[in-house]
Amino acid sequence: MSKIKITETVLRDAHQSLLATRMTTDEMLPIAEKLDEVGFFSLEAWGGATFDACMRFLNEDPWERLRLLKKAIKKTPLQMLLRGQNLLGYKHYPDDVVNEFIIKSVENGIDIIRVFDALNDVRNLQVPIKSAKSAGAHVQAAIVYTVSPVHNTDHYLKVAKSLQDMGVDSICIKDMSGILSPYAAYDLIKSLKRALYTPIQLHSHYTAGLASMTYLKAIEAGVDGVDTAISSLALGTSQPATESIVAALKDTEYDTGLDLKLLAEIAQYFNVVKQNHKNDSDMSLLMSVDVKALESQIPGGMLSNLVSQLKQQNALNKYQDVLKEVPRVREDLGYPPLVTPMSQMVGTQAVLNVITGERYKIVPKEIKDYVKGLYGMPPAPISDSIREKIIGDEEIISNRPADLLSPQLDEFKNEIKEFIEQDEDVLSYALFPQVARRFFEYRQAKKYKIDSTLLNIEERVHPI
Amino acid sequence: MSKIKITETVLRDAHQSLLATRMTTDEMLPIAEKLDEVGFFSLEAWGGATFDACMRFLNEDPWERLRLLKKAIKKTPLQMLLRGQNLLGYKHYPDDVVNEFIIKSVENGIDIIRVFDALNDVRNLQVPIKSAKSAGAHVQAAIVYTVSPVHNTDHYLKVAKSLQDMGVDSICIKDMSGILSPYAAYDLIKSLKRALYTPIQLHSHYTAGLASMTYLKAIEAGVDGVDTAISSLALGTSQPATESIVAALKDTEYDTGLDLKLLAEIAQYFNVVKQNHKNDSDMSLLMSVDVKALESQIPGGMLSNLVSQLKQQNALNKYQDVLKEVPRVREDLGYPPLVTPMSQMVGTQAVLNVITGERYKIVPKEIKDYVKGLYGMPPAPISDSIREKIIGDEEIISNRPADLLSPQLDEFKNEIKEFIEQDEDVLSYALFPQVARRFFEYRQAKKYKIDSTLLNIEERVHPI
Ligand SMILES: [Co+2]
Ligand SMILES: [Co+2]
Numbered sequence: 017m018s019k020i021k022i023t024e025t026v027l028r029d030a031h032q033s034l035l036a037t038r039m040t041t042d043e044m045l046p047i048a049e050k051l052d053e054v055g056f057f058s059l060e061a062w063g064g065a066t067f068d069a070c071m072r073f074l075n076e077d078p079w080e081r082l083r084l085l086k087k088a089i090k091k092t093p094l095q096m097l098l099r100g101q102n103l104l105g106y107k108h109y110p111d112d113v114v115n116e117f118i119i120k121s122v123e124n125g126i127d128i129i130r131v132f133d134a135l136n137d138v139r140n141l142q143v144p145i146k147s148a149k150s151a152g153a154h155v156q157a158a159i160v161y162t163v164s165p166v167h168n169t170d171h172y173l174k175v176a177k178s179l180q181d182m183g184v185d186s187i188c189i190k191d192m193s194g195i196l197s198p199y200a201a202y203d204l205i206k207s208l209k210r211a212l213y214t215p216i217q218l219h220s221h222y223t224a225g226l227a228s229m230t231y232l233k234a235i236e237a238g239v240d241g242v243d244t245a246i247s248s249l250a251l252g253t254s255q256p257a258t259e260s261i262v263a264a265l266k267d268t269e270y271d272t273g274l275d276l277k278l279l280a281e282i283a284q285y286f287n288v289v290k291q292n293h294k295n296d297s298d299m300s301l302l303m304s305v306d307v308k309a310l311e312s313q314i315p316g317g318m319l320s321n322l323v324s325q326l327k328q329q330n331a332l333n334k335y336q337d338v339l340k341e342v343p344r345v346r347e348d349l350g351y352p353p354l355v356t357p358m359s360q361m362v363g364t365q366a367v368l369n370v371i372t373g374e375r376y377k378i379v380p381k382e383i384k385d386y387v388k389g390l391y392g393m394p395p396a397p398i399s400d401s402i403r404e405k406i407i408g409d410e411e412i413i414s415n416r417p418a419d420l421l422s423p424q425l426d427e428f429k430n431e432i433k434e435f436i437e438q439d440e441d442v443l444s445y446a447l448f449p450q451v452a453r454r455f456f457e458y459r460q461a462k463k464y465k466i467d468s469t470l471l472n473i474e475e476r477v478h479p480i
Numbered sequence: 481m482s483k484i485k486i487t488e489t490v491l492r493d494a495h496q497s498l499l500a501t502r503m504t505t506d507e508m509l510p511i512a513e514k515l516d517e518v519g520f521f522s523l524e525a526w527g528g529a530t531f532d533a534c535m536r537f538l539n540e541d542p543w544e545r546l547r548l549l550k551k552a553i554k555k556t557p558l559q560m561l562l563r564g565q566n567l568l569g570y571k572h573y574p575d576d577v578v579n580e581f582i583i584k585s586v587e588n589g590i591d592i593i594r595v596f597d598a599l600n601d602v603r604n605l606q607v608p609i610k611s612a613k614s615a616g617a618h619v620q621a622a623i624v625y626t627v628s629p630v631h632n633t634d635h636y637l638k639v640a641k642s643l644q645d646m647g648v649d650s651i652c653i654k655d656m657s658g659i660l661s662p663y664a665a666y667d668l669i670k671s672l673k674r675a676l677y678t679p680i681q682l683h684s685h686y687t688a689g690l691a692s693m694t695y696l697k698a699i700e701a702g703v704d705g706v707d708t709a710i711s712s713l714a715l716g717t718s719q720p721a722t723e724s725i726v727a728a729l730k731d732t733e734y735d736t737g738l739d740l741k742l743l744a745e746i747a748q749y750f751n752v753v754k755q756n757h758k759n760d761s762d763m764s765l766l767m768s769v770d771v772k773a774l775e776s777q778i779p780g781g782m783l784s785n786l787v788s789q790l791k792q793q794n795a796l797n798k799y800q801d802v803l804k805e806v807p808r809v810r811e812d813l814g815y816p817p818l819v820t821p822m823s824q825m826v827g828t829q830a831v832l833n834v835i836t837g838e839r840y841k842i843v844p845k846e847i848k849d850y851v852k853g854l855y856g857m858p859p860a861p862i863s864d865s866i867r868e869k870i871i872g873d874e875e876i877i878s879n880r881p882a883d884l885l886s887p888q889l890d891e892f893k894n895e896i897k898e899f900i901e902q903d904e905d906v907l908s909y910a911l912f913p914q915v916a917r918r919f920f921e922y923r924q925a926k927k928y929k930i931d932s933t934l935l936n937i938e939e940r941v942h943p944i
Binding site (some may be wrong): 307 | 661662663686689690692693694696697711712714715721722723724726727728730740741743744747751763767768769771772774775874926942
């Protein structure tokens with residue numbers, strides 16, 4: 017039995033989960049070398065929501081952050097999270113943008129790219145995987161974990177085998193809602209390990225208080241690595257604490273070999289960082305154990321969205337009806353995992369169904385596009401009656417959604433040319449046009465000192 | 481495999497651990513019937529530090545709390561924690577006081593008495609166990625868990641067998657520092673289950689982030705029950721969350737059968753209670769995962785004591801020396817578990833050894849008494865040289881410490897007779913003379929409205 021590999025998430029998922037993604041590069045660099053000393057399998061440090069947040073909230077260039085981290089972290093592979101053909105945005109991008117983004121990510125310092133598709137439609141991963149491999153990265157393909165009649169072991173095995181055939185270096189089970197229970201994890205990992213030769217990583221969240229138990233059973237089933245967060249930014253909606261997992265495995269056949277004293281120093285550092293951000297999020301809410309998602313299949317973030325939508329419609333009294341409608345809509349749509357963007361889409365449709373008093377009387381464009389196949393293949397087939405109600409006799413595409421998209425890189429380059437200081441700027445703009453433009457203006461202003469109001473600290477930290 | 485039994489600690493250990501034992505009876509009663517509906521094996525609701533805290537901080541009669549809880553909780557056994565011959569105090573009491581205290585506890589509503597001795601010296605449990613049995617209680621004897629060369633599986637087996645022979649109804653492994661790791665727990669429970677016919681309960685704390693994993697492995701090893709706390713008062717220095725353990729075991733052979741929806745309502749209630757007490761403790765400190773105790777064997781509470789002792793001596797620069805001295809003193813004294821009162825005693829001796837520059841130059845009376853055997857038998861023998869250094873050629877007692885104590889109940893009764901309103905008052909006074917007298921004065925004043933300043937709210941909540 018080889019040592020269990022630990023991926024430390026403090027620089028990405030942990031602060032995205034607990035500090036509203038507000039950790040700055042300046043807060044990361046002083047501890048970077050110590051993090052590098054620990055001997056983690058990898059440091060998840062980029063991608064996810066951090067790219068957007070860098071520019072939107074911190075007026076930081078995400079590419080510059082990556083370069084600075086790479087300079088300080090010489091031994092430990094740097095890992096990023098990529099939403100497949102969506103990159104770090106919320107829609108499908110053309111292949112030329114996807115390819116260029118991945119090349120630049122690797123060029124600037126990324127060693128491991130964890131890539132996933134919200135529907136586990138592997139066609140949406142073809143180009144990202146190919147680009148990442150030819151750029152020389154370790155490609156870790158992630159499979160979104162959810163619970164439904166079609167999301168059984170066979171589903172995960174089938175997806176995992178396809179990914180293995182596509183030549184990925186490792187596979188991750190991504191339990192973004194923290195609903196994977198210990199004994200379900202044991203069975204799932206056991207099946208995957210039996211069927212695959214590719215190493216398996218497990219990513220979960222402590223939301224329901226299950227994840228450390230789940231990791232333990234996954235480890236007994238043969239998982240190769242798990243994602244943890246240093247204790248001061250662990251638990252709640254973040255990962256299990258690194259030190260607890262290290263301590264639990266110490267002196268067993270699964271020993272991680274990591275040094276608890278070094279980890280304690282790092283925890284101490286991030287405890288101070290956490291204090292810096294105590295007003296950025298409702299920590300006591302985020303830290304509370306919440307098992308409701310286990311019963312309702314509705315993640316916490318989605319619940320608060322539903323409440324605010326109903327409030328806007330002055331229909332908060334319909335809340336219980338909407339809660340009952342969500343799983344029905346999900347079933348109608350072929351059980352998409354309730355993860356961005358599907359959670360928002362399913363929630364909105366449920367609210368509309370209840371408020372209008374007639375199911376699918378009003379259907380937003382995104383749901384129509386989804387039924388047309390423009391997000392990929394739904395996990396289960398959509399019935400003819402639901403399909404007809406939603407898109408009538410409009411055609412359904414059966415090819416890879418991005419096949420319909422023309423190259424766009426030159427167009428983006430042209431639109432933003434006055435601000436370009438590095439090739440990567442085009443990509444920042446392609447993903448977040450308004451946010452990137454605003455950041456470029458700030459950067460220019462700062463460089464040429466032409467408009468000091470743009471440097472106002474207040475606005476920098478709390479933009480509108 | 482029978483269902484795993486859950487003891488819910490929210491009314492005792494959870495708020496003692498997280499809310500400085502400040503939960504009031506008024507905060508307990510509105511949720512009591514719902515707690516009773518869940519189907520817990522037991523509700524830990526009395527004893528520990530709550531007795532002292534009732535009178536000292538809340539101006540409440542602990543006996544009246546017990547009676548009110550019993551009235552509202554009709555189905556679920558009420559459980560208390562008792563420190564053996566120390567009862568709920570910090571020294572040995574004569575047998576007549578111990579016997580009377582236990583009789584009154586059962587008379588007022590206690591069904592299960594969990595009783596332990598800090599040194600695992602079963603002689604200190606003889607009288608409490610006998611009294612509890614003849615009073616008709618379920619007697620659960622707890623064995624303190626610690627790590628040392630002599631605290632191996634043999635030690636725990638030997639103690640457990642003695643307790644079984646003494647006729648206890650169940651046995652608890654009490655990991656008050658949360659240092660029992662999952663695989664150590666598996667081995668320990670497995671050994672105990674093989675050797676004993678008595679049911680085994682596991683009590684741990686989430687301090688190091690291990691306890692939920694530890695419970696899972698203990699359950700696989702055959703443990704009969706575990707202690708958990710409802711999620712809003714779980715984790716940190718408290719127990720693992722009830723809902724997480726229930727969810728983890730759901731639909732497995734270990735299913736607890738408890739209803740997650742009912743638990744969610746209870747969690748919601750105690751979330752509000754927690755808010756009421758947000759100024760009573762440093763919650764963010766108590767909630768942080770702390771694995772330092774695993775390495776140093778020094779519990780967190782003890783560290784802050786050492787710091788404050790050194791500050792008083794203006795010798796904070798000796799802190800590292802003291803940290804090194806603590807395990808040496810513990811070794812010298814035969815590896816007492818670092819639990820009240822031994823943690824304070826060992827810590828003070830370590831500070832004295834460092835500050836005076838000569839080990840055991842100054843020795844407090846408590847340490848001398850300990851070496852003389854007045855606390856019970858040290859877990860390992862104390863060497864002749866250490867013994868001589870500490871007590872010279874003074875005699876060591878080899879009998880049960882309480883054998884030396886004469887009956888005292890009548891004396892206490894006499895001292896406090898002007899205030900007695902119920903037989904139980906004598907016991908309150910016997911355990912906490914100053915605190916009880918002050919409470920009796922308050923109670924009398926309130927009854928006869930003779931001195932309204934005593935009813936001042938400010939003082940009631942934050943006494944000096
Ligand atoms: Co995540
Ligand atoms: Co406890």
